[in-house]
Amino acid sequence: MLTFYCPNCWTELQENTRKCPHCGYEVDHFESSSYEDKLLAALNHPLPERRIMAAQILGNLGSQRALKEFKNIIQAETDYFFLRAVLIASAKISSPDRFQILQLATKHESKLVRDLAVELLNQLTSGQEHDQWDRHTG
Numbered sequence: 001m002l003t004f005y006c007p008n009c010w011t012e013l014q015e016n017t018r019k020c021p022h023c024g025y026e027v028d029h030f031e032s033s034s035y036e037d038k039l040l041a042a043l044n045h046p047l048p049e050r051r052i053m054a055a056q057i058l059g060n061l062g063s064q065r066a067l068k069e070f071k072n073i074i075q076a077e078t079d080y081f082f083l084r085a086v087l088i089a090s091a092k093i094s095s096p097d098r099f100q101i102l103q104l105a106t107k108h109e110s111k112l113v114r115d116l117a118v119e120l121l122n123q124l125t126s127g128q129e130h131d132q133w134d135r136h137t138g
């Protein structure tokens with residue numbers, strides 16, 4: 001089951017909620033594409049905790065579009081906690097691109113980020129078939 005959040009105030013909601021009990025936002029339906037759009041936009045939210053939350057949800061949704069944003073974030077961002085959420089979310093999204101993103105993060109200026117990226121890559125490659133990836137990178 002996916003967890004849904006009010007797109008306005010980020011209160012956790014039941015999937016079939018029509019109106020946010022916290023802020024009154026009309027949440028008639030969670031149409032998946034617009035929900036993803038809102039989450040992608042929230043990656044640029046001024047409040048760090050909302051950026052982090054958006055990254056986490058996108059990871060849980062397996063958002064392919066998020067990977068492109070994550071790549072940009074890793075190249076530009078310095079906030080460790082946001083980067084941590086982005087890396088963990090990237091690792092959850094099933095796509096060869098996630099390896100590219102984690103590889104990129106192994107060259108990040110922050111040692112914390114580099115260490116986490118290496119750890120996530122190890123988890124991914126030890127847990128499953130990765131022949132294709134090896135061949136791909138040469």
Ligand SMILES: [Zn+2]
Nearest residue numbers: 006009020023
């Ligand atoms: Zn709300």
